[in-house]
Each structure stands twice: as C-alpha cells, then as structure tokens.
Amino acid sequence: MKKWLILMLALLPLPAAANLTGLTFITEEYPPYNYRQNERLEGISIELLERIFAETDTPLSREDVLYYPWARGYDTALSEPGTVLFSTTRTEQREELFQWVGPIATNKVTLIARRDSGIQLHDIEDVIAGGYRIAVIREDIGAQRLQEAGVPESQIHAAISNVSALRMLERGRVDLWAYGEDVAFWLMQEEGLPAADYIPTLTISESDLYYALHRDTDPSLIARMQAALDHLREQGVFNEILGGTTIAFNTEEYPPYNYRDDNGRITGSATELLRTALDDADLDADFRLLPWARAFTEAQLRERHCVYSTTRTPERESLFTWVGPLVSSTWAAFALEDADIEASSLDDLAELRVGSFREDAVGQYAANQGVPIIVASAERENIGRLRAGLIDVWVTGEQAARFLAEEVELPLRRLFVFNEVDLYLACHPSVPDQFIARLQAALDRALVDMEAQQ
Structure with missing residues (x-):
C-alpha cells in the first residue's frame, strides 16, 4: 500500500512549492561517489543530486550539502526528521530504518590485504580462524557485515576515517581493511600508494547505494525525488557522469x-x-x-x-x-x-x-x-x-x-x-x-x- 501511494504521488502534478528545500542533505568522504576536493564537494552522487535539484525546481546546490564523518551523519539521519544521508548502502537490516531513493550505484565491500601478506580467504570462517585484525569505519556497512557474521570484536579495529584505515593497512597495524572496493582503490591513487600492492581477498557485501531519508519524511517528497532520479536515468545522465x-x-x-x-x-x-x-x-x-x-x-x-x-x-x-x-x-x-x-x-x-x-x-x-x-x-x-x-x-x-x-x-x-x-x-x-x-x-x-x- 505504501509503495502504491508513493507511485500515485509521483504521477500526480505537484505544486511548485513541493520542492526539496525542507530537507537537510548530509554526505561523507566516500569517493568516487561523494568526497571533498579543494573544499568543494564532488562525485557521482553529488552530481546526481544537483541534477535532482534542477529537476524538482529546488533552489539548492552542492554548497548546501553538509559534510560529516560517517558515524555522525548516520546517527543524524536516524534521529532528525527531514535528513537525507548519502551514499548509503541499502541492506535488509537498514530497510525499516530509513526511506530510500535510488539506486545510485552498486557497491562491493571487500576485505583488502597487502599483496605481500599472502592472505587467502575463502569465507568468513577463514577470517575468524586466522585471527586477522580488520580496520573498519564505525557504522559503515563493512563493520556491520563483520558483526553480523560473528567476527569477534577483538579482531575489529575502528579507524577515524577511510584514509586512516588505509594507512593502518599500509603500515601493518591491521591485516585487512573492510571497505567499498572502488572507494578503497580510489583512495590509494589519491594517497600516492601503488594499487598493485593491495589485493581484494573476500567480498562480504554487494548492495546498491541510495539516498537514505529519515523514516518520517513526507512520502510526497520521496516520490518527487525518486521520479526526478528515474527521469535522469532515462535521459542517460548516469552514463554521462560515469x-x-x-x-x-x-x-x-x-x-x-x-x-x-x-x-x-x-x-x-x-x-x-x-x-x-x-x-x-x-x-x-x-x-x-x-x-x-x-x-x-x-x-x-x-x-x-x-x-x-x-x-x-x-x-x-x-x-x-x-x-x-x-x-x-x-x-x-x-x-x-x-x-x-x-x-x-x-x-x-x-x-x-x-x-x-x-x-x-x-x-x-x-x-x-x-x-x-x-x-x-x-x-x-x-x-x-x-x-x-x-x-x-x-x-x-x-x-x-x-x-x-x-x-x-x-x-x-x-x-x-x-x-x-x-x-x-x-x-x-x-x-x-x-x-x-x-x-x-x-x-x-x-x-x-x-x-x-x-
């Protein structure tokens, strides 16, 4: 019934005032989807969001998007109505916590090791049995997947940022890094580290990235935002950005x-x-x-x-x-x-x-x-x-x-x-x-x- 209502609202003409200005948009450092470069927000989801603003006659731009550490943004989107957090992996465990607009892209989360470590993993049991130390970001999908799989807390090491996690792996302070694969290898290039020195050893999650909205958000705004995104997809904007x-x-x-x-x-x-x-x-x-x-x-x-x-x-x-x-x-x-x-x-x-x-x-x-x-x-x-x-x-x-x-x-x-x-x-x-x-x-x-x- 809820999905039917959203579809009907998307098809009905909306007044000009029904734009997205009542929403607060929050993002984090997660390139190539969203990141900050020379104090300006960039990335796939940022560019898509600006196109959505134009489609919905919303007088906002990337300068109006808040830039928070992931854990803070995630907690805010859970607790404050009218909040939009992106890019957020949509999982079964998170499904009822938010409303969703997307997908933006598919995100593969893997356990990444140094190539010279010789680590070979076939399943999560190998991770546990090996006692490997794993860098994660708190409330990130990588951390959540490891917890759900029963990896002991003693093996999980929270980093303050993705760059910090990468450096932990580089310097041997951890054995593995649980993170989005595209993002991890992007960061290696940005930090001047040879990507060939690192290797994905085990995929622990493969899900789509979305704009996650506080669960009490007005369904008409959800429908308007989704309709704008769907229209952009039909126009080939996704291919253009990628x-x-x-x-x-x-x-x-x-x-x-x-x-x-x-x-x-x-x-x-x-x-x-x-x-x-x-x-x-x-x-x-x-x-x-x-x-x-x-x-x-x-x-x-x-x-x-x-x-x-x-x-x-x-x-x-x-x-x-x-x-x-x-x-x-x-x-x-x-x-x-x-x-x-x-x-x-x-x-x-x-x-x-x-x-x-x-x-x-x-x-x-x-x-x-x-x-x-x-x-x-x-x-x-x-x-x-x-x-x-x-x-x-x-x-x-x-x-x-x-x-x-x-x-x-x-x-x-x-x-x-x-x-x-x-x-x-x-x-x-x-x-x-x-x-x-x-x-x-x-x-x-x-x-x-x-x-x-x-």
Missing part, C-alpha cells in the same frame, strides 16, 4: 597483448583483460586499433582517450592517468638466428644498425643509453627490415618478437635481455575519475581471479 560509452581505448598491432584477429576483432591478452574489467565494472569503451604514434598522441592530446599497452616511464607519468598494470613485458635485443653478431649489452650495439618504431618506449630507452636507433612507423616493419638486412638488431618486447617472428616463420636469436617493465592503460586526464577508479578496482579483481586459476 564516462558513458564515449571513452576511446586506442591500441596498436603489438601481439600477443593487442592485435586484430583474422575476423577483424581487436583482441590479445591485454585487450581481453580490459574487456573483462569493463564488463565487471559495468563500463564501456570504444576499442580502436591505430598506428602506435597516432594512438599515443591522441591519448595525450584528445579528451576522453586512452592508449594501451603503454610503458609507464618518468617522462610519461604526468601526461596521463594510469590504470594497471595489465601485463609484464621483457625487453630484449634480437638478431637473425644465423647472423654473425655477438652482443651482451646495449653498449655492444653502438656500431650496429638497431631497429625500433616511432614513440616506442623500448627504442627510446635504448636511444637514451647511446644506441643509434633506426625508426620504423610500425613494429611489424622491423621483421621485414631484419630479414632484408636493413637492420642488424631489433630491440623490442620479447613476447611481441616471438609472436611476430613465428607468424612469418623467421628464426630469431635473442642476444640479451636489458629490462622488464609493466604495461598499462594510459588515459587523458579528462577521463572521469569515477571511470578510472571503477575500472582499476575491476581490473584488480580480474587479476586476482587469473592468479587463482593458475
């Missing part, structure tokens, strides 16, 4: 990581890993295969463009926002199998004709070591140039060299290895932070699954 389908993922012909198969589909180990992560994060991207120099330049200069598989170098670090690592690449020098060439280091190549291709990190690295490089427009050209005797040595990723040489049945001899690097997705800074954070978290989950299957 980065939508307009992010371009540029790549090149660089097998086995990224290449076009016989059916014209872009594939490869790095490509398929990105597709898996995009699906898991409910994101989308437009994959494009281009010459490397163009793919790299577009990601550097054009908004909402990314490029992979890209070596993360000091020179490139500030040019992009990085997601990864995707795969590892071993750099080596190659000659024809029967070539009368002996070399054991880059110094031995100084008098030889050495091939690479435009904007390639391998060739740039060798050039910086004093090796004269003959540059091709694409990596595949170096196979033909080596066979034709136009170059003596080819410097490239070992996996790519083996793949391309086998493709044309060209016997190669590896002279020496000179570096090993991780390859990443590099994105123009205009790609939304929410998109980056969600993709990174999903990528980490995919890598964990791959390790478990090996």
Whole structure:
C-alpha cells in the first residue's frame, strides 16, 4: 500500500512549492561517489543530486550539502526528521530504518590485504580462524557485515576515517581493511600508494547505494525525488557522469597483448583483460586499433582517450592517468638466428644498425643509453627490415618478437635481455575519475581471479 501511494504521488502534478528545500542533505568522504576536493564537494552522487535539484525546481546546490564523518551523519539521519544521508548502502537490516531513493550505484565491500601478506580467504570462517585484525569505519556497512557474521570484536579495529584505515593497512597495524572496493582503490591513487600492492581477498557485501531519508519524511517528497532520479536515468545522465560509452581505448598491432584477429576483432591478452574489467565494472569503451604514434598522441592530446599497452616511464607519468598494470613485458635485443653478431649489452650495439618504431618506449630507452636507433612507423616493419638486412638488431618486447617472428616463420636469436617493465592503460586526464577508479578496482579483481586459476 505504501509503495502504491508513493507511485500515485509521483504521477500526480505537484505544486511548485513541493520542492526539496525542507530537507537537510548530509554526505561523507566516500569517493568516487561523494568526497571533498579543494573544499568543494564532488562525485557521482553529488552530481546526481544537483541534477535532482534542477529537476524538482529546488533552489539548492552542492554548497548546501553538509559534510560529516560517517558515524555522525548516520546517527543524524536516524534521529532528525527531514535528513537525507548519502551514499548509503541499502541492506535488509537498514530497510525499516530509513526511506530510500535510488539506486545510485552498486557497491562491493571487500576485505583488502597487502599483496605481500599472502592472505587467502575463502569465507568468513577463514577470517575468524586466522585471527586477522580488520580496520573498519564505525557504522559503515563493512563493520556491520563483520558483526553480523560473528567476527569477534577483538579482531575489529575502528579507524577515524577511510584514509586512516588505509594507512593502518599500509603500515601493518591491521591485516585487512573492510571497505567499498572502488572507494578503497580510489583512495590509494589519491594517497600516492601503488594499487598493485593491495589485493581484494573476500567480498562480504554487494548492495546498491541510495539516498537514505529519515523514516518520517513526507512520502510526497520521496516520490518527487525518486521520479526526478528515474527521469535522469532515462535521459542517460548516469552514463554521462560515469564516462558513458564515449571513452576511446586506442591500441596498436603489438601481439600477443593487442592485435586484430583474422575476423577483424581487436583482441590479445591485454585487450581481453580490459574487456573483462569493463564488463565487471559495468563500463564501456570504444576499442580502436591505430598506428602506435597516432594512438599515443591522441591519448595525450584528445579528451576522453586512452592508449594501451603503454610503458609507464618518468617522462610519461604526468601526461596521463594510469590504470594497471595489465601485463609484464621483457625487453630484449634480437638478431637473425644465423647472423654473425655477438652482443651482451646495449653498449655492444653502438656500431650496429638497431631497429625500433616511432614513440616506442623500448627504442627510446635504448636511444637514451647511446644506441643509434633506426625508426620504423610500425613494429611489424622491423621483421621485414631484419630479414632484408636493413637492420642488424631489433630491440623490442620479447613476447611481441616471438609472436611476430613465428607468424612469418623467421628464426630469431635473442642476444640479451636489458629490462622488464609493466604495461598499462594510459588515459587523458579528462577521463572521469569515477571511470578510472571503477575500472582499476575491476581490473584488480580480474587479476586476482587469473592468479587463482593458475
């Protein structure tokens, strides 16, 4: 009956005065959904709320939203009529405590460990049996789920903030951190901690995030707010805020990581890993295969463009926002199998004709070591140039060299290895932070699954 009344009220025309100005809005630090940056509130739920204000002719903005620690905001929303708390996980235990408008997004809460800890969890019983110390935020869904599962209070350590909890994990004061996965990996990036050093070990909750309103809130306001949110969803505003389908993922012909198969589909180990992560994060991207120099330049200069598989170098670090690592690449020098060439280091190549291709990190690295490089427009050209005797040595990723040489049945001899690097997705800074954070978290989950299957 209650739901029917709300639906009817949403369909009836409401007077102009029936806006949301009588409500008090409270949020916390929970990026990428809501957070404070340079004293200004940002995030998915903040942007949605401002759109809701416009839809309901409410003369409010993000400047009118209160910013509280989570526990204080949660207690206020429980006790003070007219309060809206967000972003709040909707659970069975909380269902009757609030009225709800949403959903905003799906939130996966996991137990996160340092990768070097070696912690492996199959269920909550492993957590209890291991006696692991777990950082939580008081009244946060992570803390509540652990309590409901019977984890002893002695194992639960309350932190004053999410950053504090992250630092507790980093410094070994706790073994695990129970928190929203997207948010946790976002914070790692913000705090300058390598996301690859941390790993999600066990999902303890997967629920939707909502605007939670005090249970005595006027049902007509609930209906008006929900109707506005539903209209925004129909208009595609959610996709717009999350980065939508307009992010371009540029790549090149660089097998086995990224290449076009016989059916014209872009594939490869790095490509398929990105597709898996995009699906898991409910994101989308437009994959494009281009010459490397163009793919790299577009990601550097054009908004909402990314490029992979890209070596993360000091020179490139500030040019992009990085997601990864995707795969590892071993750099080596190659000659024809029967070539009368002996070399054991880059110094031995100084008098030889050495091939690479435009904007390639391998060739740039060798050039910086004093090796004269003959540059091709694409990596595949170096196979033909080596066979034709136009170059003596080819410097490239070992996996790519083996793949391309086998493709044309060209016997190669590896002279020496000179570096090993991780390859990443590099994105123009205009790609939304929410998109980056969600993709990174999903990528980490995919890598964990791959390790478990090996």
